[in-house]
Amino acid sequence: MTMKFTLAPEPDDLTRERGRLLFAAPVEFLKGVVAMAGLPPADRVEICFAGRSNVGKSSLINALTGRKNLARASNTPGRTQEINYFTTTEGPYLVDLPGYGFAEAPVAVVEKWQRLLKAYLSGRVTLRRAFVLIDARHGVKAVDDEILTLLDRSAVTFQVVLTKVDKISKAEREKVIEQVAQALTKHPAAHPEIVVTSSEKGEGVATLRTIIATME
Template identity: 55%
Template structure:
């Protein structure tokens, strides 16, 4: 994408347009990696996406970038088994990283352990990682397995932000209640960013705000 980002605080209609155009015109799938030494150079900031299997990571990535087939979706938990890289912009202004889902992956135990090692090594060793977007299904709320991942992120001192997905599946009052609960749960966690996003990839709700949040995090 050509052109400079609008000046200012990163909010408003101009910033939204810039973020929307950047993600929609400048997003591409680059590669999948199974080890840290396969990652590209630490040349641009990265925003990673984490969440339980089937939380809707691929659908959200597709919505952010306005491309239905950019990230593959599946009803089978655990399909994403590698780190999938999506540069944004030309030349890239940032890179999105789709991490393997955790929780109820339908895979042999040794394969699941391999995924965990890859993810944990990435979280602890990637200098350009600016933030992890921790996706939570609004119908489920924060579960024990999510708390375990938060503990890991706190220990690794990796900033993470909760984003509720599938908001179209509940009433607005229900989403607001879960959002309030999540904020309370995060209030005493040292690495948690103090804002909880609400989104629906299917209805394209909250997507503009998430793009702005991601860009702000990448530039921080």
């Protein structure tokens, strides 16, 4: 049976408020991790953000938390080589993973952080969900498929978040949603709801906050 993929619904007032309150409370940078031994204690649920370089991860994390510079974007795509941990007040860890697919860095460095990424995804027992960011202007590419397959093999539920939807027309939006939904049919770890966002315009931010805040 093929899973049907749909857009995540708008939250109701009660759950929207839960999401607002979670991110209205302090969110702090905890640490950058370059090896599995450096991970903080697995004492709470965590969710992570993955995506190819320049997909808008830092912008989305800043929009979610309502803070301009909590997550810092590099001017050079692929420069973020650490797993960055952020703490929420009485909520999950937010984990910003290194961008994949393009990096202006030595091959050995790229390979090292790719190994770290794989080790984290397959070995972190408290990881509840991975949010995989896909640029709405491009849809799912082969390099995205690689990370989605890794998440399948690691048995980590992932949910696709389309970014930068303000950069495309309504017709293009419908087309890319269809392309993404089709690509996800071959990935058993995919969550059935796709979140559509624009960090610049704020679209979808409340929905994503609510999903995170209500995750068991």
